[in-house]
Amino acid sequence: xxxxxxxxxxxxxxxxxxxxxxxxxxxxxxxxxxxxxxxxxxxxxxxxxxxxxxxxxxxxxxxxxxxxxxxxxxxxxxxxxxxxxxxxxxxxxxxxxxxxxxxxxxxxxxxxxxxxxxxxxxxxxxxxxxxxxxxxxxxxxxxxxxxxxxxxxxxxxxxxxxxxxxxxxxxxxxxxxxxxxxxxxxxxxxxxxxxxxxxxxxxxxxxxxxxxxxxxxxxxxx
Numbered sequence: 001x002x003x004x005x006x007x008x009x010x011x012x013x014x015x016x017x018x019x020x021x022x023x024x025x026x027x028x029x030x031x032x033x034x035x036x037x038x039x040x041x042x043x044x045x046x047x048x049x050x051x052x053x054x055x056x057x058x059x060x061x062x063x064x065x066x067x068x069x070x071x072x073x074x075x076x077x078x079x080x081x082x083x084x085x086x087x088x089x090x091x092x093x094x095x096x097x098x099x100x101x102x103x104x105x106x107x108x109x110x111x112x113x114x115x116x117x118x119x120x121x122x123x124x125x126x127x128x129x130x131x132x133x134x135x136x137x138x139x140x141x142x143x144x145x146x147x148x149x150x151x152x153x154x155x156x157x158x159x160x161x162x163x164x165x166x167x168x169x170x171x172x173x174x175x176x177x178x179x180x181x182x183x184x185x186x187x188x189x190x191x192x193x194x195x196x197x198x199x200x201x202x203x204x205x206x207x208x209x210x211x212x213x214x215x216x217x218x219x220x221x222x
Contacts (some may be wrong), residue, residue, distance in 0.1 A: 011061075015065075018067070021112060023111050024110075025081075027079075028078075029077040029105065030106070042095045048082060048087050050080075055076075073110050073111070090129050
């Protein structure tokens with residue numbers, strides 16, 4: 001690779017690192033070129049660009065972009081999934097996690113989530129969650145939380161949203177509570193009608209009146 005081409009690649013990587021605060025780093029060794037192409041297409045649908053990078057050039061780009069925290073994950077054959085502005089981090093994590101499980105060669109090292117360095121376990125937990133829009137709908141509709149918390153989560157960073165949701169679910173599980181269902185609206189009850197039995201019990205029968213009168217007649221005869 002010519003020096004001018006290396007400089008161009010470094011500049012492109014630096015620009016991506018500056019403009020992307022969420023990315024996932026993986027070791028791609030063992031994947032064939034057709035498998036890498038398929039993975040790249042699936043990630044593109046989820047809103048991420050999958051780039052195989054040279055470590056030396058990536059380190060220079062990270063230093064140039066001021067994102068040296070990501071250098072902890074750059075070791076060995078490295079590929080980076082850069083999340084686009086409209087990308088879904090949950091979907092991207094799921095694609096990578098599914099590929100790692102299916103081929104048993106791709107290794108997720110970790111990444112940046114809203115600018116914070118996270119390990120592989122955080123990425124795998126992220127992959128098990130529903131998409132972000134579904135998470136918000138589930139939280140609002142099913143998880144009992146103060147209204148101020150719900151409203152705040154709509155503008156909170158993704159890492160805060162996921163953390164609050166996981167903490168709330170864990171709290172409910174520890175308390176042995178199920179996720180509450182929406183309560184049905186109360187319906188007006190129809191006035192109760194008297195049954196024939198109730199009407200019959202209020203008025204003594206003719207046979208009962210006759211039976212109660214017979215002792216008095218016997219006493220008068222005596």
